[in-house]
Amino acid sequence: MTVAPFRVSVADFTALARGGGGVSAVRTLRLARRSRTLLMIRSIAADPAARPAFSLLREVARVAPEAVDRVLDHPSVGAWATRTALALRRGGAARPAELAFTAAAAAVRAGMAVDLAFPPVSVFSLPSLGVVVGPGLAYEPLPEIDLGGFSVQVDLWAGGGVPPELPVARSVDLVWWRDALQAAWALLIRDHPERAVEFAEVVSVLTPMPSSPVGTSSATLADAFGCVFLSPMPDPEALAVTLVHEGQHSKLVALMDLFALVEPSPDALFYAPWREDPRPAAGLLHGTYAHMGVAGFWRSRTGRAAQAEYARWRSAALTTADTLLTSGALTTTGTRFVTEMATVLRDWCAEPLPAPVLAAAAAESAAHHSRWQATHRRT
Template sequence: MDFEIEVPADEGGITLPSLGRAVLAGPSALVRRAGGPVEVIGDETVRLPDDPHQDAPGWQALRHLEVTARGRILTLCVDDLDPYRMPGARLAADRLSEDELAVWREALRSAWELLLDHHPTVAEEVSVATSVLTPLTDVPGDQISGSSREAFGCVALSTPPDATTLALTFAHEVQHGKLSALLDVLPLLRPSGDRRYYAPWRNDPRPLGGLFQGAYAYVGVSGFWRRQRHHEQGEAALAASAEFYRWWEAAVGATQVITESGFLTPPGERFVARMAATLRAWRDEEVSGAAVEKAHRDAAAHRAMWEERNGVTPSSPGGGTIPG
């Protein structure tokens, strides 16, 4: 359809959400279509190509990754342009090169295959609840990821090192997306003031809402490792079993703290009770003594580091309350 609208510039260009970015100077530009191609008119004119997901002179397109495994197609937009692509993401990466994009494409293809083979529920959830990947600047020796309530469907992450790590990231972040969507329509917590809690997966004291988000995410993480450990061999199998047991215990403890907090609404009580029931069902999983020992050792090391860093000792084994 024909249209004409003035659009403000940001960081040296005009962003058309989900499409791309026209590189122009000036505080604003006119975006219009009048029977021909879409034009972005500022200090000069940029004409969008027929397929706006292809680059053109003055036009940087948002690209898509499309991968196929087991006859199932997954298509995700890679947003490495929009200045508002992930609220609060201080580590948003610059635009990926074609070689870097190829690395992401191969990791996504392998991760999609792994999810379909061993984690079909996660695969289904990702296929309907995730639409955008936002690259973050790589941190040596670590793979980081995040989600935002203000950007449903977007997963921000650094370069995935392998298929299992990327599949785990999806299992983790889709939990945040689901809970955030639910919280938009149904309050599960009442205000809890300035209380802060120990979270076994964070280095900082967390408000109750943050502990809730983390606990639900780590139900997904422990569930991922519960399944994935049966498809690993040798040391990888031991590590996967230890990951399952560590995050299962962490989720159990945090869920108990949330249950006993006194700040759940009636729907929140029902929701957390279902979380607890899911975790109880995994109580009799067989885990080797070596894996349990490693899980406890890693958990204790984190707890000691947390207490040294924050200067307090929470009283509860799962996550105590500390002053705000």
């Protein structure tokens, strides 16, 4: 289990800033996140309660390193490691002995014996494998959805670790999700192959969210890299653009592990054309990058509805990119990154579209801004 330095070339950094990146750059981000998780685990292993599990993890890595990598890449491990390492550093409540679950999962994957004491938990979960249901670490495996050369696990986080404000479905209609994902994936592979291969590189887990009577929801947790939270979507196109949106968030999460793009300024808040609440600079950057991906998706599609979406989101993303560039909230590297974004968005905004489409997009944008101003004048 070695931790190596990660470097992003100027060409890859520029490609990422311009909304893409390609498989090589995105793979670097994924491997860098794995290294971050391992660094967290090494810091946790300084606690005596975690040392037996860490010893087993090291032994598995010596014999079957791919088994350890597979477990370290599971989003729940990154989330647990971050939460636990921070708690230990701050003197808060922490359970370092829970490293035993990660070590046991790696050993089971490698076919090795497990001789560990496990801390008491309400649900005994083996990351990347499933929930233990019998003796000898017999487990009920996480369901997987095959997308043709790429598969995602469906994980409801039975062992916990999801913030309470993020709802997770109580159960999974696996047939519905399989059909929906396969249809959306076919659309991405056919019409947006660059975004599809990037998504496949960074996302390995889907967590269904409950349906909402007021729309759809999706989310990416920074500490749970590799997981996308999704509510049911109305059609393959809606699901496909949401996958692109969350894939952008995943890329930026990992890139921001390597580069400080935003200055620490917790009090500065900004208007975001896709939110009802004001956003800090880091949140605005995330939203801008995600909606740049959304605009790019609609840019390559046909029809009046696609044009309207393209017009709305290219303009919105350029507005917030310019806001960031004049905010003083970006680092020098962050300014380079957002400048590249803005260059692409400015070119897109110069592309001709029918006048009624532009008028409708402008009206929607103005209406959102007016609602936002009215709400925040009251508060």
